[in-house]
Amino acid sequence: MNDIKFYNICPAGIESGGPELAHQMCNTLVRLGHNARMYYNQSNKLEPCDVSACARYLKYNTEHAKSMSEVEDGSSIVIFNEAATYWIPIINNCRKVLWWMSVDNYIINTQERDLDIIRNQIELHLVQSAYAYHYVTERVGISKDKVMYVSDYIGDIYRIKLPEIQRQNIVLYNPKKGLEVLRPIIEKTSWVKWVPLIGLSEEDMTAYMHISKIYIDFGNHPGKDRIPREAAMCGCCVITNKRGSAAYYEDVPIPDRYKFEAENDIDNIQECIRHICDNFYDAQCDYDEYRRSISREKENFYEDVKKFAEFFV
Incomplete structure (x- = not known):
């Protein structure tokens, strides 16, 4: 479709709501005809992990990044989650999106120390809930035209x-x-x-x-x-x-x-x-x-x- 590539940052080997949501987006982007991949990170290593998706997420048929050079090539959209804000100023030569899935976890983990970095470096904010929308627009102070609602869905088995x-x-x-x-x-x-x-x-x-x-x-x-x-x-x-x-x-x-x-x-x-x-x-x-x-x-x-x-x- 075009040269743009989407990379969704996700902790390697973790099964929970946030990682599943990241795989759901990657899968949907691919079905829409876009080039989208997971970016598995582990511990404090910046380089993407070349590992397979957890067994629970194999159904989403996602591919993943294998090197920083493919991520930082100037044509990438990197989607950070609120648990990965540490990487925002470190990953460069890309456009940056922040997906607010868990407001409380962000506050607990960071004490909101990097709000200025978020305000200055994030091009678009995605919110998973109305709770996140109010936090981002009122507490973080992001203009509403830079906030977009992207929630999630539960598994078909339910x-x-x-x-x-x-x-x-x-x-x-x-x-x-x-x-x-x-x-x-x-x-x-x-x-x-x-x-x-x-x-x-x-x-x-x-x-x-x-x-x-x-x-x-x-x-x-x-x-x-x-x-x-x-x-x-x-x-x-x-x-x-x-x-x-x-x-x-x-x-x-x-x-x-x-x-x-x-x-x-x-x-x-x-x-x-x-x-x-x-x-x-x-x-x-x-x-x-x-x-x-x-x-x-x-x-x-x-x-x-x-x-x-x-x-x-």
């Missing part, structure tokens, strides 16, 4: 419609996010079964999500998280706090009665869990809009990436 089966009083949670807040709630709601989602394959995750009634997430929500959406598409009711992206209806469009300002409001949280378990199929209808928005994400992502590429070509 979007498969299965016959509804008898749901059990099971509450799913991610023990890596907000466990200290959940402990007293778990102790007071022994009448439900609490299942941690950890060390599971995607097939096992979907199996649990199709027999459970609730997924609860009291983490920081540094971006538009995947597991709440995966659970909702599998039919679970979702309960959150109001941190990060969960505070924005655009990111988590569920009724406010399922979002809690005070995570120590154990009595009302317990009452909410009880209400869902006792009236599951009525409560499930409250998530219709959430599921509709999730079902549109893959198509929207394709259009967002197309618009992003057109900015440069």
